[in-house]
Amino acid sequence: MLYGIDNNRNEIECARFVLDYLKRKGAQARITLNKGRINTFSVLNGKQDKLQMSNDRALNIQIYSRNRYGAFSTNRLEKNELEKFLDNAVYATSLVEEDDARTLPEEKLYYRGENPDLGQFDSSITAITAERKKEIAYEICSQMEGKSKYLVSAESEYNDYIDYQYIIDSQGFEADVIQSAFDVSAQCSVKENGDARYESYWFESSLHFKDLDYKECGKQALERGIEKFNPAKVKSGKYNMVVENCCASRMAAPVINSLSGALVQQRSSFLAESLGKKVFGKNVTFIDRPHRYGMAGSRYFDSDGVATKDLAFIENGVINNYFIDSYYSRKLKMDVTAESPSVPELICGEGTGTDIASVRDLVRFMNSGILVTGFNGGNYNGVTGDFSYGIEGFFFKGGEIIHPVREMNITGNVVSLWNNFTAAGKDPLKWAKWQIPSLAFENINFNGK
Amino acid sequence: MRENIAHLFGVTTENLRRLISIALEEGGEYADIFFEHTVINELSLRDDHVNKAGSHIDYGVGIRVVKGEETGYAYSEITTMAEMEKAARYAAKIAASKKSLALPLENRLMEGNDFYPIKKGWEEFGIREKLPLLELLNAKIHENDGRTSKVRAAINDSLSKILFYNSLGETYSDIRPLISVMASCTMEQNGRRESAGASRSFRAGFEILDESLMTELALSIVRKGAFLFDAKQPSGGEMPVVMGAGSSGILLHEAVGHAFEADFIRKKTSIFSDKMGRKICDGNINIVDDATLPANRGALNYDDEGVPGQKTYLVREGILNSFLHDRISAKHYGTAPTGNGRRESFRFMPIPRMRATYMESGNCTEEDIIRSVKHGIYANDFSNGQVQIGAGDFTFYVKSGYLIENGRLTQPIKDINIIGNGPQTLKEITMVGNNNIIDNSTWTCGKGQYCSVSCGMPTVLVKSLTVGGSV
Incomplete structure (x- = not known):
């Protein structure tokens, strides 16, 4: 017991x-x-x-x-x-x-x-x-x-x-x-x-x-x-990208992690010195809501015992807050905010129609491109924001899935990625600590054949 | 059995035999008991000061029962007989035949392997000795390049004391050291920033930490950082890739090693499941997984289920020669275990894992390999990789390298993912260099649990891989 x-x-x-x-x-x-x-x-x-x-x-x-x-x-x-x-x-x-x-x-x-x-x-x-x-x-x-x-x-x-x-x-x-x-x-x-x-x-x-x-x-x-049978490589080029909810947090992670006070103080974040600046598209808002009932990441206090509170850390593309704990507040001479996000949510601003709820809706909305249903390795450079990830998923056209893809990468920079953010579903996984729904971006570099 | 280690866990040989007997009471066919006492010490530097110390003790015992290919497992952090008997009874539940096996009358002490050379024991050296080395590393990084604005560095050392006993009457004790030195820096130039890091890790004594190691590490980090100011992401697509000697061994780890782990083979989920004895690559290629490299991060005197550390040829002259077996898969295939049954700690049951995985040297010079490429990339610094065992698709992330144009290294490149298919890539290794290097970075492999590993590679040419980049 x-x-x-x-x-x-x-x-x-x-x-x-x-x-x-x-x-x-x-x-x-x-x-x-x-x-x-x-x-x-x-x-x-x-x-x-x-x-x-x-x-x-x-x-x-x-x-x-x-x-x-x-x-x-x-x-x-x-x-x-x-x-x-x-x-x-x-x-x-x-x-x-x-x-x-x-x-x-x-x-x-x-x-x-x-x-x-x-x-x-x-x-x-x-x-x-x-x-x-x-x-x-x-x-x-x-x-x-x-x-x-x-x-x-x-x-x-x-x-x-x-x-x-x-x-x-x-x-x-x-x-x-x-x-x-x-x-x-x-x-x-x-x-x-x-x-x-x-x-x-x-x-x-x-x-x-x-x-x-x-x-x-x-x-x-x-x-x-x-559904993965008979995959094919798609020709390298710029495509619309839809990322399914089960792996969408991989796209949010470079943004959220780079707001860490430790990385900002160590000048190891591409978002250092971005406070108050508009960095991402105006439809990008992230809010941390630590007191949501029944959520896995909810908490009243962090590991230092400091009380948590709602925090709109990115609002309409503007960096509002870093995640600053007691130690880094003294190092950076900034107020304590939160040591890390508890239940961060992505709120998509204008650009998303009210009828878009699921990943299938996003595929129809974007019409053509590549639906990413999983990642295979890859990483990002926290200092510059450059990223390159292996992906798996499906090529789609006319709003319909055409065939699975294999051995492909996406490559770019986190800032331009989130300036190309187009739409989001309303389908974050209910059990996930990070409430990130399916996402759609345009003009993404895909490397294939 | 080294009595001092048995004493550390408060058990006698009679206690061990009783626990194994309980574990087999429900009809288990094999049982083992794994005691561990690990102490990890950490010392770290930030903002030019050694301002954080740490020490962590992890202590406990894991009891495993195997029936056929099914496993029951329980562990306890308390090593009283009452708690351990409770764990043994829980693990025993995997079986249900009530046919209890008798233990052999004689125990067999396993000893002789000694792949961790220690001249100066870790328990005799503390913060006072390590602190000046971290300060030296910090100073060397700053001295080497004035563009350095921040340095982060740490020395972590751990000592694991292991006591093992199984239902075959086999017993061993082992004292496993593991030391890691890690540092990274941020460099700034004309408003641009870059960050670079490097690490070294060994199973050795305190003597490994000296001025020459700090000097070499500092130089490596600063060179990497300075390089990045000139580097950019290249154009992506399919192209030849020359993998530089050393850390390119990540290709073997991802493209070959995981897919050769015999739990995947036994379940028929690996793309190599039905390829034993078949030619899978050029006849000049030999690939090894080795526990016997002295002081290597992947070295093991005995694996975590009592099998002696050994050198295993996975591929010999292009032929698939052996998978990586634990006891369960070895029994399934009627072969001997290869000493690859490993676990992160007593909290985990052992499964097939790699140790030091490398390719033996071939005959080509690196210059000839680079000269053979008209347009491609040369990759020599990596951070992470991943594989899909069944489809065979693997990836690794290139921190830095060069474009190859008309047989020469030209534009520095960085931050790209490379993706390929394991069996296809093996077939497309067409040149193997004469310069195998074992990379001593802090490689850690994740497979539901973490294990220290290492890798190595001579320079090789892969005819075609998909390279990330602009389009």
């Missing part, structure tokens, strides 16, 4: 012991207890494949001592082991150089609320039987097994998780949070002619067992695999 302070009494006492011990050594500190449980059952070709149980707990210990800083962790929570570990940690911290910015946050920034329910924990999790979990995994596999002559291999998996976190620091901040999660996945390999086996994967997740939508998971994986 893993629910609330009463059920984690021993580990919480450890965290309090560590804080007291460090106080006696003259140090300020933040102690974070992370405790979790994972149950896994997987099926391969209709037979059980793996059964796994995991229980973890560890203390993360951040020491702030005379403007010196150290970050430590241990999963050995016996008192004599802890004392030895803490003595070494205090000594190690004393040896590094001073850094004036290394102190706990200003107390006025702490979350001091009542921690009202964000709808992230399903207390029925401990009542779900092992047999029920197996049934679900078998059912997903059966949605693929025997359903196609092309099937080479079918795998399915059920996982459930409980994550508990407790934070206490030497300025009096103390809070805890618990979250459950349930996920299922289906993976298959299908083969028609030739040597190539096309892999496909589908995943569903929820915070509450009753919301776990597994009925189509295997079917989705199988259909998406078969």
Whole structure:
């Protein structure tokens, strides 16, 4: 059982012991207890494949001592082991150089609320039987097994998780949070002619067992695999690009990640010195909404204990805010905003018709181009914004899918990409921390034959 | 068994035999128990100051039961007999025959391999010794190029103490060091910025950290950064690609290595599943996965299921010679395991993973290879790669390189993804250089869990790959 302070009494006492011990050594500190449980059952070709149980707990210990800083962790929570570990940690911290910015946050920034329910924990999790979990995994596999002559291999998996976190620091901040999660996945390999086996994967997740939508998971994986048969390279050129919701966050990541205060301070972000400037198209707005009920990324406070709040970090293409935590606020002499986004949403401004909701609508809206349904490697240069990614997906024309594509790259710069942003669906995956819907861009460099 | 390591985990041989017996109670055919105590120390520099220290302990035991090709697994971070017995009973549930196997009467201690040469033990050296080296690295980077505005650097060292025992009565203990030095810098020129980084990693003692390593690393980083000011993304499309010696081994890791991992072969999901013994590339090509390179990041005395570290020819004279096996796949194919059963930690069950994957040298000079290309690219610095095992399509990201025009290196290039198909690309390697280099960067492979690996390659010519770029 893993629910609330009463059920984690021993580990919480450890965290309090560590804080007291460090106080006696003259140090300020933040102690974070992370405790979790994972149950896994997987099926391969209709037979059980793996059964796994995991229980973890560890203390993360951040020491702030005379403007010196150290970050430590241990999963050995016996008192004599802890004392030895803490003595070494205090000594190690004393040896590094001073850094004036290394102190706990200003107390006025702490979350001091009542921690009202964000709808992230399903207390029925401990009542779900092992047999029920197996049934679900078998059912997903059966949605693929025997359903196609092309099937080479079918795998399915059920996982459930409980994550508990407790934070206490030497300025009096103390809070805890618990979250459950349930996920299922289906993976298959299908083969028609030739040597190539096309892999496909589908995943569903929820915070509450009753919301776990597994009925189509295997079917989705199988259909998406078969759709990949007979791919062809398209001639290199500039095309419209539609990116499906299941991989659209890959396009948002270079923008959101580059607003990190750490990268800005280190002059390693292409968005450094962009505050208040219009960088992207006026239809690009990103808002972080950390208090949305029932969302995986929602939270009232960050890992420093600082209260979270709504933040329109990009509005109509203008960079409004960086993600600044306490440390980088001192380094950059800027106000604390948030250490990182919690539940960022893309709001598409003008340009998107009200009738566009799904990726299929976007394909029709853009008329011709390439629909990206997955990425194969690639990266971006955080300092310049240049990117190049391998893609998989489909060539479309007249609003209709024509054929799958293979061995193609997209290449360009993140700034020009988001200035070519044209439209978005209304279909972010409900379980995703980043609420990014299917996206459409125009004039994108595709490299093929 | 080294008694001091057994003592660290508070267990005796009798305890281990009892746990394995419990694990086999439900009819399991094989069981093993893997204890790990890992200490990771970190020291990092930012803004010209060594201003962050860290230390992390990870401790626990994983118990695995195998029945046929099915696996039960549980782990515990508490090594009391009560907790470990609970884990053993959970893992045992994978089987359901109630036919319990007897353990051999004698245990067999496995020892002899020693691929991690250590002259100066890590436990004897701390922050006081490492801090001046980081400061030296920072100073060297600034000294080498005045355009450097920011430097980030870190030294991470870890020491993993492993104790292993299985239902065959085999036992070993291992002490695995892993040291990484990493640095990156931001350079600025006329309002433009570039960033470059490099790293070195070894399974060795403190003696590996010296002034010459810091000097070499600093020079490498600054050269990379300076190069980028002149580089640009090239025109993309299909073209010949010359892969420079060293880190081009990422091509082997992605295009060949993953697709040779025998769990994918056993499930028939790899494009190479039915190619054993067949000619898959030029007869001059030999590809190896090797645990025996001394001090290498991919070296292993014993893998994580008790098989001695060894050198495995995946491709010999162009013929597919061996897959990368763990115990489960080896049994499936009636062959010996190749020592590739690896895991990130006690939290994970072992699966087939690479170690140091490289191609042996051929006969061509690099100059001849470059001279043979009329229009293409030369790539010699990479950051990451990926593969689709079944379709065979792989990619790797090129941080920098050159255009090749009329047999000469010309315009510096950067930031492009290259995509190809594994079997096709192997066939299209038409020239192999005489200059194999093992790359000692901090390569880490992800396959649901992380493992330290390395790679190497002589200069090779691939006749055609799809190169990212402008159109």
